[in-house]
Amino acid sequence: MKERIAKEIKKLTSEIPGAFFFYDLDSFEEQLSQMRAFDGLKLWYATKANPLSSVIKSVSKFPINFDCASHGEVNQVLSQRVHSSRLLTTGPAKSKKFFRICLKQGINTFIIESINQLHWLEEVASEFNVRPEVLIRMQLEWDMELDNVLGGNKLTPFGLTLSDWKKVDLKIFSHFDVIGVHSFQWGNILDINLLQTIWNYCAQKAQELAQLLDFELKVLDVGGGLGIVYHPEQRPLEWTQVASSLEKIKESYKLNEIWMELGRYMIGPYGHYVSQIYDIKEVAGEKLVILDSGINHLIRPLLAEESFPMQVLEERSQETSSFTLHGPLCTSLDKLGQCELPQDIQVGDHIVFHQCGAYGFTESMPFFLCHELPAEIVYKNQKTEIVRQIEQPTMWLR
Numbered sequence: 099m100k101e102r103i104a105k106e107i108k109k110l111t112s113e114i115p116g117a118f119f120f121y122d123l124d125s126f127e128e129q130l131s132q133m134r135a136f137d138g139l140k141l142w143y144a145t146k147a148n149p150l151s152s153v154i155k156s157v158s159k160f161p162i163n164f165d166c167a168s169h170g171e172v173n174q175v176l177s178q179r180v181h182s183s184r185l186l187t188t189g190p191a192k193s194k195k196f197f198r199i200c201l202k203q204g205i206n207t208f209i210i211e212s213i214n215q216l217h218w219l220e221e222v223a224s225e226f227n228v229r230p231e232v233l234i235r236m237q238l239e240w241d242m243e244l245d246n247v248l249g250g251n252k253l254t255p256f257g258l259t260l261s262d263w264k265k266v267d268l269k270i271f272s273h274f275d276v277i278g279v280h281s282f283q284w285g286n287i288l289d290i291n292l293l294q295t296i297w298n299y300c301a302q303k304a305q306e307l308a309q310l311l312d313f314e315l316k317v318l319d320v321g322g323g324l325g326i327v328y329h330p331e332q333r334p335l336e337w338t339q340v341a342s343s344l345e346k347i348k349e350s351y352k353l354n355e356i357w358m359e360l361g362r363y364m365i366g367p368y369g370h371y372v373s374q375i376y377d378i379k380e381v382a383g384e385k386l387v388i389l390d391s392g393i394n395h396l397i398r399p400l401l402a403e404e405s406f407p408m409q410v411l412e413e414r415s416q417e418t419s420s421f422t423l424h425g426p427l428c429t430s431l432d433k434l435g436q437c438e439l440p441q442d443i444q445v446g447d448h449i450v451f452h453q454c455g456a457y458g459f460t461e462s463m464p465f466f467l468c469h470e471l472p473a474e475i476v477y478k479n480q481k482t483e484i485v486r487q488i489e490q491p492t493m494w495l496r
């Protein structure tokens with residue numbers, strides 16, 4: 099953690115009466131300015147990773163568009179004064195009503211995930227007398243043993259397989275243009291060779307699909323999936339390597355454009371989450387730390403069975419011990435991981451979790467047991483701003 103950031107966080111712990119997320123948007127914007135795209139690489143920010151208004155505002159200053167997967171995300175991005183031509187929508191649950199909402203706002207790009215979605219978009223586009231652009235989402239089978247949150251090799255609701263799409267006659271639709279294929283099944287990957295294998299296979303199958311359905315494959319959207327470092331022994335993925343791999347694929351498959359929707363890789367490294375130690379005890383020889391908050395604010399350790407990198411904020415001894423960190427919920431699932439921490443940590447100290455910028459606040463389960471919601475603080479132009487104060491359960495309990 100940068101010294102400047104540690105200092106700001108330390109100051110905030112005496113001002114904010116509870117747990118909070120801290121987003122370093124200065125470093126975030128610096129990273130975005132360095133993510134150069136080659137001609138034909140179009141980047142989208144996956145809004146679901148972190149839909150905070152300030153994050154959207156930062157992204158919108160760059161030539162990066164927005165991938166929205168719900169009506170709420172669409173509204174949130176548009177209300178930050180982002181033009182509707184910069185939005186696309188993904189997601190298996192798009193209704194006719196949703197298409198209507200999108201077309202009414204001027205959104206023109208859709209990732210289509212079912213045959214019904216094709217018919218509904220056709221009907222709504224003809225009502226509005228517009229001609230949106232469509233990518234069809236393809237689900238592939240893989241010879242890989244990796245387990246993955248996005249489904250990986252399991253059957254999922256995301257798109258259809260090649261043989262399912264084969265049943266469709268695109269000629270019967272006349273109110274949209276199919277310009278490409280979307281395929282994304284693997285998340286949080288750090289190995290550039292593995293990514294290249296995945297993208298190559300997607301490109302090959304996308305070409306096959308385009309031939310089968312008789313449309314020109316102009317765009318391949320490979321989704322997100324770029325990993326970030328959660329363990330000290332891992333090495334970060336270099337953007338230049340990602341870009342050059344994708345450029346090769348664009349050339350080999352004669353594509354006009356490659357699209358990428360990034361969440362974790364863009365914002366993940368720029369968020370920290372801070373929780374206070376409420377109790378420390380030893381149970382049957384195991385050292386436990388009980389925190390003010392746990393999976394109610396940060397559920398990823400439970401979902402991914404992987405803890406975030408963390409450290410104690412206060413100055414403590416160099417001697418460490420292994421501690422298991424628990425949150426306040428009445429379930430043993432409320433665990434934020436196991437970690438080496440200074441032996442002399444004390445009740446009242448703060449644990450700072452790193453790499454929490456993506457899949458934090460909005461992915462958690464904040465309502466269980468009626469605890470407070472965490473605050474959200476941004477650091478921008480070297481100033482902190484409290485975007486969300488701690489919210490008491492009285493604000494949402496009915």
Ligand SMILES: *Cc1c(COP(=O)(O)O)cnc(C)c1O
Pocket residue numbers: 144146147165167188189282285286321322323324359360361362363456
């Ligand atoms: C979640 C999601 C992403 C972002 O994935 P990351 O691995 O966070 O980059 C991109 N596209 C779609 C369709 C998604 O659902």
